[in-house]
Amino acid sequence: xxxxxxxxxxxxxxxxxxxxxxxxxxxxxxxxxxxxxxxxxxxxxxxxxxxxxxxxxxxxxxxxxxxxxxxxxxxxxxxxxxxxxxxxxxxxxxxxxxxxxxxxxxxxxxxxxxxxxxxxxxxxxxxxxxxxxxxxxxxxxxxxxxxxxxxxxxxxxxxxxxxxxxxxxxxxxxxxxxxxxxxxxxxxxxxxxxxxxxxxxxxxxxxxxxxxxxxxxxxxxxxxxxxxxxxxxxxxxxxxxxxxxxxxxxxxxxxxxxxxxxxxxxxxxxxxxxxxxxxxxxxxxxxxxxxxxxxxxxxxxxxxxxxxxxxxxxxxxxxxxxxxxxxxxxxxxxxxxxxxxxxxxxxxxxxxxxxxxxxxxxxxxxxxxxxxxxxxxxxxxxxxxxxxxxxxxxxxxxxxxxxxxxxxxxxxxxxxxxxxxxxxxxxxxxxxxxxxxxxxxxxxxxxxxxxxxxxxxxxxxxxxxxxxxxxxxxxxxxxxxxxxxxxxxxxxxxxxxxxxxxxxxxxxxxxxxxxxxxxxxxxxxxxxxxxxxxxxxxxxxxxxxxxxxxxxxxxx
Amino acid sequence: xxxxxxxxxxxxxxxxxxxxxxxxxxxxxxxxxxxxxxxxxxxxxxxxxxxxxxxxxxxxxxxxxxxxxxxxxxxxxxxxxxxxxxxxxxxxxxxxxxxxxxxxxxxxxxxxxxxxxxxxxxxxxxxxxxxxxxxxxxxxxxxxxxxxxxxxxxxxxxxxxxxxxxxxxxxxxxxxxxxxxxxxxxxxxxxxxxxxxxxxxxxx
Numbered sequence: 001x002x003x004x005x006x007x008x009x010x011x012x013x014x015x016x017x018x019x020x021x022x023x024x025x026x027x028x029x030x031x032x033x034x035x036x037x038x039x040x041x042x043x044x045x046x047x048x049x050x051x052x053x054x055x056x057x058x059x060x061x062x063x064x065x066x067x068x069x070x071x072x073x074x075x076x077x078x079x080x081x082x083x084x085x086x087x088x089x090x091x092x093x094x095x096x097x098x099x100x101x102x103x104x105x106x107x108x109x110x111x112x113x114x115x116x117x118x119x120x121x122x123x124x125x126x127x128x129x130x131x132x133x134x135x136x137x138x139x140x141x142x143x144x145x146x147x148x149x150x151x152x153x154x155x156x157x158x159x160x161x162x163x164x165x166x167x168x169x170x171x172x173x174x175x176x177x178x179x180x181x182x183x184x185x186x187x188x189x190x191x192x193x194x195x196x197x198x199x200x201x202x203x204x205x206x207x208x209x210x211x212x213x214x215x216x217x218x219x220x221x222x223x224x225x226x227x228x229x230x231x232x233x234x235x236x237x238x239x240x241x242x243x244x245x246x247x248x249x250x251x252x253x254x255x256x257x258x259x260x261x262x263x264x265x266x267x268x269x270x271x272x273x274x275x276x277x278x279x280x281x282x283x284x285x286x287x288x289x290x291x292x293x294x295x296x297x298x299x300x301x302x303x304x305x306x307x308x309x310x311x312x313x314x315x316x317x318x319x320x321x322x323x324x325x326x327x328x329x330x331x332x333x334x335x336x337x338x339x340x341x342x343x344x345x346x347x348x349x350x351x352x353x354x355x356x357x358x359x360x361x362x363x364x365x366x367x368x369x370x371x372x373x374x375x376x377x378x379x380x381x382x383x384x385x386x387x388x389x390x391x392x393x394x395x396x397x398x399x400x401x402x403x404x405x406x407x408x409x410x411x412x413x414x415x416x417x418x419x420x421x422x423x424x425x426x427x428x429x430x431x432x433x434x435x436x437x438x439x440x441x442x443x444x445x446x447x448x449x450x451x452x453x454x455x456x457x458x459x460x461x462x463x464x465x466x467x468x469x470x471x472x473x474x475x476x477x478x479x480x481x482x483x484x485x486x487x488x489x490x491x492x493x494x495x496x497x498x499x500x501x502x503x504x505x506x507x508x509x510x511x512x513x514x515x516x517x518x519x520x521x522x523x524x525x526x527x528x529x530x531x532x533x534x535x536x537x538x539x540x541x542x543x544x545x546x547x548x549x550x551x552x553x554x555x556x
Numbered sequence: 557x558x559x560x561x562x563x564x565x566x567x568x569x570x571x572x573x574x575x576x577x578x579x580x581x582x583x584x585x586x587x588x589x590x591x592x593x594x595x596x597x598x599x600x601x602x603x604x605x606x607x608x609x610x611x612x613x614x615x616x617x618x619x620x621x622x623x624x625x626x627x628x629x630x631x632x633x634x635x636x637x638x639x640x641x642x643x644x645x646x647x648x649x650x651x652x653x654x655x656x657x658x659x660x661x662x663x664x665x666x667x668x669x670x671x672x673x674x675x676x677x678x679x680x681x682x683x684x685x686x687x688x689x690x691x692x693x694x695x696x697x698x699x700x701x702x703x704x705x706x707x708x709x710x711x712x713x714x715x716x717x718x719x720x721x722x723x724x725x726x727x728x729x730x731x732x733x734x735x736x737x738x739x740x741x742x743x744x745x746x747x748x749x750x751x752x753x754x755x756x757x758x759x760x
Binding site for chain 2: 024025322323327328331459460461462464497498499500502504532
């Protein structure tokens with residue numbers, strides 16, 4: 001029961017989840033946050049600002065106290081005051097102490113001190129709105145709680161982030177899957193999740209764009225860090241506020257892992273923030289020259305802001321994506337790493353000219369299918385002491401050589417039989433060659449309609465990708481007769497096997513129910529030899545590299 | 557390091573493993589499903605074979621003449637098919653909906669799903685926990701012996717490594733097979749056959 005034959009497994013289209021429930025949630029978050037921010041922070045600030053031209057008049061305190069309100073969530077406090085003042089010969093009573101909104105659990109000590117300073121009978125001054133004399137205030141301050149209330153802005157930020165991410169995923173969904181190449185594969189630039197690549201068919205120098213954007217990464221991480229730490233900070237504040245001669249140890253211990261996550265998020269957000277100011281790399285090269293075995297000149301420019309060491313590397317990587325139940329996993333393994341430039345001479349780092357040496361052996365052209373990929377990357381790593389490094393990656397559309405190595409000697413065709421048919425063919429070719437084969441039907445076989453197809457499929461860790469490069473119906477092959485075919489092979493994909501991904505070509509004769517009667521594995525690769533991609537040892541992780549850097553910096 | 561063509565734990569071979577029913581035959585499961593008004597769930601933790609068994613049941617239902625619609629919600633937020641709402645909403649009385657991973661849905665979408673499935677002829681689903689809305693047809697537990705036997709089908713020398721991998725990955729068969737793929741060259745040195753025509757391929 002293979003996946004490909006399953007009527008129950010339509011092609012997985014990699015679509016993102018519908019934004020149906022994400023957008024309303026995002027809007028709800030944004031609306032709640034906006035209302036809270038307006039009532040707690042913005043309105044008091046606007047009122048305080050408007051009161052700057054109110055008139056100062058004498059007044060007498062009639063009553064004052066710190067009023068406490070309790071509910072299931074705890075107690076909140078406010079300064080409750082009553083005072084009398086006169087304006088235009090008429091007496092008024094005021095109740096407003098300051099412009100803060102409602103009661104709060106923040107600044108209770110200050111409230112008690114304010115009440116102590118306003119005993120009944122005390123003569124002081126208040127401020128009144130000349131346009132509306134019954135509107136008065138004792139002090140034009142806003143209170144500390146107003147600034148704490150600014151944290152409510154995290155809700156709209158988080159909500160807008162949800163809406164934006166949903167919108168982006170939806171926009172990606174609708175993108176066309178790309179134009180079909182002659183062999184039925186598609187350009188990688190339009191594949192979902194694959195970084196954009198320049199078109200190798202168009203000659204001429206282009207400016208490459210890095211595979212990942214720095215601003216987007218920072219905004220996403222910063223929003224999450226703000227939201228997380230805002231919530232955790234508020235809870236922590238309440239726990240500490242309830243200190244009454246002894247802490248409640250259980251809530252404090254319970255919060256330790258959450259605070260830890262918050263601190264890690266702050267460190268990561270600061271790191272991505274400092275990456276915003278790291279110099280950006282501009283690379284120029286001619287993508288039409290990117291062929292295995294060739295040397296491609298390129299230039300780079302770097303806003304040299306504190307880069308002490310620059311390394312430019314070429315990396316070839318296998319990527320395999322597969323489903324485990326409902327879980328999607330992508331494994332990666334490098335098959336090529338080479339250093340193109342490595343210098344600590346700060347004068348030569350700002351801009352330069354290099355040569356991209358693409359290997360001719362143990363390598364294959366870029367292969368970018370939904371689940372299985374061979375990716376070539378130009379990686380710029382610039383070390384900046386005590387700050388985030390430059391780490392820009394450019395995906396390269398590397399193709400096979402213009403004239404791939406042919407076979408030294410043409411092998412003899414071999415017969416492959418099945419279902420009353422014989423298929424005569426050679427089983428190894430160089431890319432771009434012409435395959436000639438013959439199908440014959442035994443005299444005793446039934447004259448059922450047939451079809452032929454030539455195509456490739458992947459093997460290995462990833463879910464299978466497959467494509468048919470050529471197909472032809474053969475409805476009328478009479479018993480005892482034969483028919484010959486000529487098919488021009490395309491340049492890629494090559495037959496290769498790596499640690500995670502392999503590509504196999506196959507020529508098949510199918511019956512009317514599309515079951516294969518004869519299936520011949522073919523090798524289509526330079527020299528007619530399957531390409532073996534080595535599996536290089538894993539590189540040190542980000543944290544291991546940072547640890548080593550930190551140690552060397554401290555030692556210096 | 558073994559290549560993708562040689563590795564016996566490659567994905568196409570995992571998918572070709574026989575389905576093991578863990579003591580509850582598919583006929584029994586389908587009888588329970590009929591008795592429960594053609595609604596039911598296969599329950600188990602990650603890597604216990606729920607999706608594999610649901611797929612096998614789906615094939616049986618197709619053979620019985622049902623129209624089966626397979627809907628899968630992946631943990632990365634994607635779905636198969638893309639517009640699962642339209643797919644589920646259009647299900648008629650002769651259609652069985654096989655739903656895998658619906659626990660990845662939010663509460664509003666889960667409620668919608670429940671409402672949309674009312675018109676379908678039947679619903680079969682996988683779940684990590686029992687549901688109040690769907691009867692449980694069978695509950696599956698991690699099974700070290702079964703995992704080792706499956707690993708041995710793929711590579712006879714893998715028994716010991718399979719037991720170790722199963723224990724090391726918290727008895728999650730998916731993760732244990734992944735570990736066997738990457739550790740293969742460490743515990744086996746004998747050459748392995750490459751893919752053959754019988755492994756399937758282009759014919760679709």
